């Protein structure tokens with residue numbers, strides 16, 4: 001066996017045998033036949049031994065090429081078969097864990113969804129992210145220092161009376177409590193930024209808060225706030241007012257505006273309460289807004305230098321503003337929910353509306 005056409009014939013035969021194989025078993029068998037020890041290719045190689053050097057060289061080269069081609073064809077076929085078999089196996093072993101019980105709450109047309117408070121939190125985050133803020137979080141269990149002390153509310157300060165606190169007895173030397181507002185997250189962010197040298201700060205901090213309030217139409221003992229903090233060079237009250245107004249129209253709609261009224265908070269100076277146009281009467285005056293056309297949403301102000309001092313920020317170089325307001329209150333206003341307690345009663349007929 002010497003002719004090139006014979007070798008070409010062997011390759012052609014091998015090619016059609018390989019193409020016809022469609023299982024792992026079949027390709028293994030074909031591989032043995034077309035390239036194994038007893039294959040015509042191997043026999044041809046063995047026959048080289050008895051040839052004269054010239055023809056041996058030429059034929060040897062051709063046989064080597066033929067073998068390479070056959071091995072490549074085999075390998076690509078093996079890959080193809082492996083893929084097909086694996087896909088079939090995966091399709092066959094797929095477990096469908098859904099079960100629809102006719103008449104049950106969780107039918108395909110009644111899937112669960114995020115709670116209104118979570119949806120509101122997401123929407124508020126989106127608005128602030130769009131304005132260049134990032135989103136941060138802090139712990140719900142705090143020490144007295146983070147919740148009060150660092151925020152310029154010393155132990156005997158009458159402002160502590162503004163928050164009815166759930167104190168915890170964790171056997172720690174320090175007083176621990178459930179945070180009464182998200183303002184302590186400001187302290188965590190500022191401490192970290194000082195430590196890591198990452199000032200300025202432009203962050204919002206949403207989260208759960210706790211107060212010993214008896215729940216009523218406008219208050220819950222477990223509720224949600226979103227805090228804002230900007231610390232940078234040259235920040236003014238105008239930046240604060242502009243931020244509040246931009247957020248108000250972006251979240252509640254173009255007809256809703258904001259206004260600031262002087263107020264007192266120990267951690268800001270000057271401080272203000274911010275109000276937004278009553279969404280129910282669009283500012284005309286109604287029962288909900290006590291005929292004023294405005295609804296109070298939260299507090300804000302310029303970060304008090306005493307707060308900067310407690311975290312080691314130089315208030316000659318840096319200024320900042322902060323704000324905080326209720327997420328549940330936003331949901332209540334935007335969707336005109338008469339009684340806030342509906343948010344925690346888990347009545348599926350209420351929740352399904354959002």
Ligand code: DAH
Pocket residue numbers: 180181182183227228265267268298299300301322323324325
């Ligand atoms: N922490 C305040 C509260 O819960 C709200 C607040 C007021 C937050 C003024 C602020 C602020 O950041 O500057 O009543």
